[in-house]
Amino acid sequence: MQSERVSEAVIRRLPRYYRHLLQLKADGVERISSGSLAQQMRLNASQVRQDFNCFGGFGQQGYGYKVDVLLAEIKNILSLNGKYKVVIVGAGNIGQALAHFEGFEKDGFSVVALFDVDEKLVGQEINGKPVLHVDKLDAYIRENGADIGVIAARRSAAQEIADRMAQAGIGGIWNFAPVDVVASVPVEQVHMSDSIICLSYKMAHKETAE
Amino acid sequence: MQSERVSEAVIRRLPRYYRHLLQLKADGVERISSGSLAQQMRLNASQVRQDFNCFGGFGQQGYGYKVDVLLAEIKNILSLNGKYKVVIVGAGNIGQALAHFEGFEKDGFSVVALFDVDEKLVGQEINGKPVLHVDKLDAYIRENGADIGVIAARRSAAQEIADRMAQAGIGGIWNFAPVDVVASVPVEQVHMSDSIICLSYKMAHKETAE
Numbered sequence: 001m002q003s004e005r006v007s008e009a010v011i012r013r014l015p016r017y018y019r020h021l022l023q024l025k026a027d028g029v030e031r032i033s034s035g036s037l038a039q040q041m042r043l044n045a046s047q048v049r050q051d052f053n054c055f056g057g058f059g060q061q062g063y064g065y066k067v068d069v070l071l072a073e074i075k076n077i078l079s080l081n082g083k084y085k086v087v088i089v090g091a092g093n094i095g096q097a098l099a100h101f102e103g104f105e106k107d108g109f110s111v112v113a114l115f116d117v118d119e120k121l122v123g124q125e126i127n128g129k130p131v132l133h134v135d136k137l138d139a140y141i142r143e144n145g146a147d148i149g150v151i152a153a154r155r156s157a158a159q160e161i162a163d164r165m166a167q168a169g170i171g172g173i174w175n176f177a178p179v180d181v182v183a184s185v186p187v188e189q190v191h192m193s194d195s196i197i198c199l200s201y202k203m204a205h206k207e208t209a210e
Numbered sequence: 211m212q213s214e215r216v217s218e219a220v221i222r223r224l225p226r227y228y229r230h231l232l233q234l235k236a237d238g239v240e241r242i243s244s245g246s247l248a249q250q251m252r253l254n255a256s257q258v259r260q261d262f263n264c265f266g267g268f269g270q271q272g273y274g275y276k277v278d279v280l281l282a283e284i285k286n287i288l289s290l291n292g293k294y295k296v297v298i299v300g301a302g303n304i305g306q307a308l309a310h311f312e313g314f315e316k317d318g319f320s321v322v323a324l325f326d327v328d329e330k331l332v333g334q335e336i337n338g339k340p341v342l343h344v345d346k347l348d349a350y351i352r353e354n355g356a357d358i359g360v361i362a363a364r365r366s367a368a369q370e371i372a373d374r375m376a377q378a379g380i381g382g383i384w385n386f387a388p389v390d391v392v393a394s395v396p397v398e399q400v401h402m403s404d405s406i407i408c409l410s411y412k413m414a415h416k417e418t419a420e
Contacts, residue, residue, distance in 0.1 A: 008252055009219060011411055015404035042218055078407055079414030093307035100303065103388045103403045107410075148409065172413040174406055178313050186412035188405050193313045194225035195398050196384055197288055199358065200317075201221055202396035203382040204289030 006054050013051055014078055016041060021071040033064040084109045084171075085144060089161050090152035091116040091124075091131045094176050098150060099126045109148065113140060137161075141168035151175045162187070216264050223261055224288055226251060231281040243274035294319045294381075295354060299371050300362035301326040301334075301341045304386050308360060309336045319358065323350060347371075351378035361385045372397070 020041055024032060034052070038045040052058050058065060058073050075081060086104070088095045091114040098104075099111050114126055115134040122133045132140065140146065149165035151158050151173060158177035165173055165183070172186040180189050201207075230251055234242060244262075248255040262268050268275060268283050285291060296314070298305045301324040308314075309321050324336055325344040332343045342350065350356065359375035361368050361383060368387035375383055375393070382396045390399050411417075 005417075006415075007254075009223075009257075011408055011417075012222075012404075013219075014411060015401070015407040018407065019401065019404075044217075077411065077414075079410050080407065084410065093303045093310065097303035097307055098402075101388075101402060104406065107403060107407065109406055147413075148406070172409045174409050178311075186409060186417050188409035188412065190405055191225070191229065192308075192311060193317060194222075194229070195400055196314065196319055196358070197225040197228065197290065197317065198221055199382045199384050199396060199398035200289050200294065201224060201287065202398065203357075204287075205216070207215075207221075207396050 010051050010054055013043075014074060017051075018071070018074050018078060018080070021067055021074060024067050025071055029067050031064040031066055032070075036064070080107050082108055084147040085112045086110060086148045086150060087112060087137070087141065087146045087170075088114045088150040088152055089116075089134060089137060089165075090114075090150075090154075090176075091118070091121045091126060092152065095150070095152035096126050098152065099129055112144065112146065115140075134161075138164055138168040141165065141170055145169075147171045149173050151177050151181065153177060155179045220261050220264055223253075224284060227261075228281070228284050228288060228290070231277055231284060234277050235281055239277050241274040241276055242280075247275070290317050292318055294357040295322045296320060296358045296360060297322060297347070297351065297356045297380075298324045298360040298362055299326075299344060299347060299375075300324075300360075300364075300386075301328070301331045301336060302362065305360070305362035306336050308362065309339055322354065322356065325350075344371075348374055348378040351375065351380055355379075357381045359383050361387050361391065363387060365389045 020037070034048045035045040038048045055073070055077055058070055086109050088098055088111060095114055099114060111129050113129055114131045115137050116122060116131055117134050121131045124131045141149070147170070149170040151161050153161055155177050158175060158179050159181050162173055162175070162181040162183045166185050170185060172188070173181065173183055174188050174190070175181050176190050181187060244258045245255040248258045265283070265287055268280055296319050298308055298321060305324055309324060321339050323339055324341045325347050326332060326341055327344050331341045334341045351359070357380070359380040361371050363371055365387050368385060368389050369391050372383055372385070372391040372393045376395050380395060382398070383391065383393055384398050384400070385391050386400050391397060
């Protein structure tokens with residue numbers, strides 16, 4: 001693809017385009033202009049065109065983008081055409097919630113195992129997935145070729161888990177522990193508070209979705 | 211404050227500025243230029259200045275922003291100086307994880323009660339907070355002046371819960387159900403999948419934290 005680095009802000013908008021285009025396709029919409037897309041998504045049209053230009057522009061003609069072509073392009077950019085094996089370290093509330101979450105499978109993310117230190121949890125199944133002892137994490141990643149490691153463990157354990165995951169050959173880390181971990185592989189840090197803080201802003205400024 | 215609507219992208223960056231400035235303050239940094247702030251946060255300097263200009267610019271002189279002044283301004287814009295009473299509907303994994311989450315209290319968000327339909331959960335306490343029957347939700351919000359309603363219930367129940375919350379006078383809704391709810395009050399919709407999709411992008415494009 002392009003050699004120039006795409007900004008974090010553009011990357012963060014890509015899943016929103018993806019979701020919106022999925023919805024348009026489900027609604028039977030075949031074509032959409034950058035202006036309409038922008039309006040529906042509360043962006044501005046030049047922003048949308050700029051974003052798409054980061055990836056070659058998708059060749060909008062005068063009468064708009066073809067929804068299925070645009071969706072396929074964005075799905076491809078997001079690398080959502082394959083399957084990802086996901087392991088979750090920490091089988092507490094967050095780990096269990098993620099193991100039950102219905103929304104991942106359709107995008108190709110399959111939880112294959114959970115790991116914990118708690119002997120009460122080890123040996124059980126959560127949503128049909130085994131809970132293994134965390135000592136087995138490294139070997140499991142190597143032997144099963146796990147792609148994504150989720151850290152749903154406590155703050156103090158997070159960095160060590162990240163190190164072990166990266167060492168064992170994981171492709172990327174999704175970190176829910178409230179501390180930024182560093183790794184030689186891509187990390188997506190979830191900041192739960194950011195979302196409630198945005199809500200606080202919207203409440204103070206009376207912003208409704210309209 | 212300003213009458214012009216601030217874009218969603220700017221709003222979403224505000225918690226990141228807030229977090230970063232908290233860290234700078236904790237590290238004893240007293241002043242920072244927009245250039246340094248941008249570099250540390252992987253934004254560009256003109257973006258940072260543009261963002262701050264949405265709120266009057268915070269008067270950067272030639273030698274940068276004062277960290278504590280900037281932090282106070284952003285905290286004020288985000289309306290994080292008060293206390294918010296939070297009720298959680300759905301005492302399953304996500305509800306319980308949120309009731310235990312350590313990161314909210316310091317920003318003024320206090321979980322005061324959870325609600326569920328499950329008779330096994332009703333009457334129990336989670337992290338010291340009572341689990342009440344969801345039938346009591348409306349009266350509880352009215353009588354206790356709850357500010358924020360969290361929807362951690364199943365998809366099919368989400369819109370009805372949102373309607374009841376808004377009717378009872380909630381100030382804002384934080385929705386974890388995988389369906390967009392509509393309401394007359396501000397709603398912050400959590401799309402868990404967006405984050406793992408960004409990770410997928412970063413893995414495909416080999417983007418590490420720096």
